[in-house]
Amino acid sequence: MHALETVDVDFRYPNGTHALQGVNIKIKTGSKIAILGPNGAGKSTLLYLFNATFKPTSGTVFLNGDSMHYDSSSLRSIRQKVGIVFQNSDEQLFAPTVKQDVSFGPLNLRLSVEEVEKRVSKSLNMVGISGFENLPPHNLSTGEKKKVAIAGVLAMEPEIMIFDEPLSGLDPRGQAELTELLDQLNADEKTIIVTTHRMDFAAEWADEIWILKNGQVIKKGEPNEIFSDMSLIHGANLQVPMPIQTHNELYLRGFANKQVPLSVLELVESVIEFSGEDEYNNYYALAKDDFAPHDECFIGFENGALVAFPEDFKNCFARFRCTEQVREGKQIPIDLSNIPEGKVWIVRTPSSLEGGAEIMLVTVVRGLIDSKKPHRIGAMGTVAKSIVKNTGLNYDFGGEVVNSAVSASRRGLSTMIFATGKMADLAAKRIAYLNQRMGEEICFQMVDEEL
Amino acid sequence: MQFLEQFTLKNKLNGVSGKLKTLFAVLTLLVCSFSTTFIVPLLVFCIMLAFTVVVAGIPPRFYAKLMLAPAGFGLVSFVLMLFFFGKEPFFSIHAGGLTLTATKDGFDMALISVGRMLGSVSCLLFLALTTPMADIFTVLKKLKLPDVFIDLSMLIYRFIVVMVEEALRMEYAQKMRLGYSDVKGSFRALSLLAGNLFVRSWDSADKMLTAMNSRGYDGIIHVLDDESPIPRLHLLGLAGFELVLVSLNLILPR
Numbered sequence: 001m002h003a004l005e006t007v008d009v010d011f012r013y014p015n016g017t018h019a020l021q022g023v024n025i026k027i028k029t030g031s032k033i034a035i036l037g038p039n040g041a042g043k044s045t046l047l048y049l050f051n052a053t054f055k056p057t058s059g060t061v062f063l064n065g066d067s068m069h070y071d072s073s074s075l076r077s078i079r080q081k082v083g084i085v086f087q088n089s090d091e092q093l094f095a096p097t098v099k100q101d102v103s104f105g106p107l108n109l110r111l112s113v114e115e116v117e118k119r120v121s122k123s124l125n126m127v128g129i130s131g132f133e134n135l136p137p138h139n140l141s142t143g144e145k146k147k148v149a150i151a152g153v154l155a156m157e158p159e160i161m162i163f164d165e166p167l168s169g170l171d172p173r174g175q176a177e178l179t180e181l182l183d184q185l186n187a188d189e190k191t192i193i194v195t196t197h198r199m200d201f202a203a204e205w206a207d208e209i210w211i212l213k214n215g216q217v218i219k220k221g222e223p224n225e226i227f228s229d230m231s232l233i234h235g236a237n238l239q240v241p242m243p244i245q246t247h248n249e250l251y252l253r254g255f256a257n258k259q260v261p262l263s264v265l266e267l268v269e270s271v272i273e274f275s276g277e278d279e280y281n282n283y284y285a286l287a288k289d290d291f292a293p294h295d296e297c298f299i300g301f302e303n304g305a306l307v308a309f310p311e312d313f314k315n316c317f318a319r320f321r322c323t324e325q326v327r328e329g330k331q332i333p334i335d336l337s338n339i340p341e342g343k344v345w346i347v348r349t350p351s352s353l354e355g356g357a358e359i360m361l362v363t364v365v366r367g368l369i370d371s372k373k374p375h376r377i378g379a380m381g382t383v384a385k386s387i388v389k390n391t392g393l394n395y396d397f398g399g400e401v402v403n404s405a406v407s408a409s410r411r412g413l414s415t416m417i418f419a420t421g422k423m424a425d426l427a428a429k430r431i432a433y434l435n436q437r438m439g440e441e442i443c444f445q446m447v448d449e450e451l
Numbered sequence: 452m453q454f455l456e457q458f459t460l461k462n463k464l465n466g467v468s469g470k471l472k473t474l475f476a477v478l479t480l481l482v483c484s485f486s487t488t489f490i491v492p493l494l495v496f497c498i499m500l501a502f503t504v505v506v507a508g509i510p511p512r513f514y515a516k517l518m519l520a521p522a523g524f525g526l527v528s529f530v531l532m533l534f535f536f537g538k539e540p541f542f543s544i545h546a547g548g549l550t551l552t553a554t555k556d557g558f559d560m561a562l563i564s565v566g567r568m569l570g571s572v573s574c575l576l577f578l579a580l581t582t583p584m585a586d587i588f589t590v591l592k593k594l595k596l597p598d599v600f601i602d603l604s605m606l607i608y609r610f611i612v613v614m615v616e617e618a619l620r621m622e623y624a625q626k627m628r629l630g631y632s633d634v635k636g637s638f639r640a641l642s643l644l645a646g647n648l649f650v651r652s653w654d655s656a657d658k659m660l661t662a663m664n665s666r667g668y669d670g671i672i673h674v675l676d677d678e679s680p681i682p683r684l685h686l687l688g689l690a691g692f693e694l695v696l697v698s699l700n701l702i703l704p705r
């Protein structure tokens with residue numbers, strides 16, 4: 001089933017610019033799509049066609065298999081199903097206050113005032129903005145405006161959500177949070193389409209990439225397919241993501257295997273797999289205690305020196321088992337081939353918090369953490385983050401949670417991931433996917449029933 | 452313009468219902484401008500001053516600056532009316548070979564009109580400094596003004612900000628490249644700025660409409676309004692206050 005499809009679509013602006021020329025695109029329902037291309041390629045224009053803001057000069061756009069009509073009642077139902085967050089949020093925000101701006105869309109859907117109130121606070125919460133409700137939007141920073149613009153579309157609860165350069169203008173943390181929000185929306189079975197100039201994001205996030213140039217589609221494919229085609233990438237003014245660049249350089253010099261890595265994690269795996277693990281055997285750390293064979297040993301940096309403690313500590317990055325007797329103050333050989341299993345637990349939290357449920361959940365979460373004793377804690381999605389924070393503990397991984405957990409696991413550290421609603425399945429799927437790509441088995445377990 | 456707005460968002464009367472503040476300012480303004488004695492406007496002036504500066508915590512310096520223009524205008528009008536209106540002689544000034552005669556009825560008229568003017572200005576300043584635009588729009592809507600009027604004011608409000616920001620940005624960009632270094636250059640830069648401002652505002656209006664359409668705009672702007680009612684007690688207090696002002700007008704001699 002295709003959520004959106006264009007057939008031979010042409011679009012000309014009134015001034016004669018031929019922005020789209022014979023575009024044929026198919027977007028699968030429930031997928032994550034990135035549209036890439038140089039400035040002026042026609043990406044934004046294409047997005048406008050997707051929710052009938054513009055009408056194609058010729059050709060047809062299909063929504064869920066039906067061709068789009070442009071009379072006012074069809075337009076309303078199209079815009080209910082397809083929401084766009086514009087590139088420049090200043091164009092989108094117009095109301096005197098943030099709250100009023102976010103309420104504009106849902107009120108146009110003729111929802112009741114109570115429902116609108118609920119959606120407004122829910123969407124502001126999802127984008128991580130609160131306390132600004134009664135301020136005029138022009139009083140906010142660029143990134144905050146962007147979040148308000150996103151909330152304005154979220155509140156309409158469309159089944160297809162389109163973001164024109166969602167990451168531009170956000171700080172790194174905001175970008176990580178937005179990426180997570182996109183995943184969360186996708187977990188709720190929404191189709192997500194973004195345009196971006198951030199190649200590393202596209203490579204890691206997208207299921208499928210379409211490349212546009214001069215108003216035409218020049219290529220579509222999965223990220224690894226797209227990014228292994230150097231001439232295509234450079235021909236479209238794009239850039240290969242950093243992990244792939246690094247990998248390419250290593251590969252050409254004979255230090256990595258052939259498979260194209262889409263993230264830093266995969267890059268590292270590729271190098272390790274190639275060079276073999278015994279390379280690591282000549283590392284030493286300063287023993288901060290007496291160690292006997294089979295003792296657990298936590299290593300990390302302290303004041304620039306590699307040290308080994310018998311307990312987990314702040315800068316610890318790996319855990320292994322000692323093979324020999326070492327006295328305090330002596331050097332302990334780090335044997336990375338002797339890394340114990342680092343488990344990953346995925347705990348599903350509810351996707352919304354009703355009334356007093358949170359207090360109960362907090363005790364359950366606390367209990368889980370105390371019984372399984374994970375070395376690291378990850379949190380995905382707003383609800384999970386807020387529950388973990390309320391236990392008084394801090395999560396170690398708040399962005400790129402699954403990658404971080406898998407990486408920690410490869411270094412012998414176990415992680416408990418709290419994931420909001422369907423994001424739990426997403427996390428499980430992602431680990432399975434990484435396992436398959438890396439040819440490794442990270443043991444993970446869903447602890448569903450407890451919450 | 453931006454400054455005024457900053458105060459509406461951050462003053463000690465933020466917690467008070469915007470509707471109440473608007474009603475308070477507008478009703479008092481009406482009573483003040485129909486006053487038949489100068490005492491009521493004077494009273495209004497003092498009360499509004501106290502509310503704005505003491506209760507809401509607007510810096511007195513800033514307030515004084517805003518008051519400067521109307522006060523100057525008031526002074527000039529006062530002098531003019533005193534000497535050039537009315538018939539009944541009051542007192543005379545001999546300066547050089549000239550004799551200026553002030554009139555009694557001119558004095559009364561000057562007192563009332565200038566008083567009304569200052570009183571009304573203080574009401575407006577109270578409104579402008581303590582009440583966010585959003586609240587004023589809500590009141591306008593409650594008063595059942597036509598949608599077109601309210602939507603238009605909302606968009607104008609938004610576009611004033613857009614235009615000011617745009618103009619400042621362009622001016623800055625010009626200055627950075629030495630646009631205003633001499634008189635001739637200044638004229639050229641200014642004309643470019645003005646022309647461009649028009650084009651850009653037009654363009655951003657067009658884009659905003661596109662964005663509004665994509666969220667289902669149907670010709671009327673629907674937004675959530677602050678539905679919280681004005682507390683009974685406050686309403687009663689307001690009614691009492693206005694009644695006192697009105698009755699003062701009736702009791703006091705003209």
Ligand SMILES: Nc1ncnc2c1ncn2[C@@H]1O[C@H](COP(=O)(O)OP(=O)(O)OP(=O)(O)O)[C@@H](O)[C@H]1O
Nearest residue numbers: 013015017019037038039040041042043044045046
């Ligand atoms: N309102 C407009 N009127 C006329 N031409 C336009 C308009 N908007 C865009 N164009 C033209 O249409 C073409 C495609 O523009 P579009 O905004 O879709 O590009 P884009 O791929 O989104 O670029 P970017 O990466 O810079 O956002 C460009 O050549 C542009 O100059």
Ligand SMILES: [Mg+2]
Nearest residue numbers: 043044087164
């Ligand atoms: Mg664009």
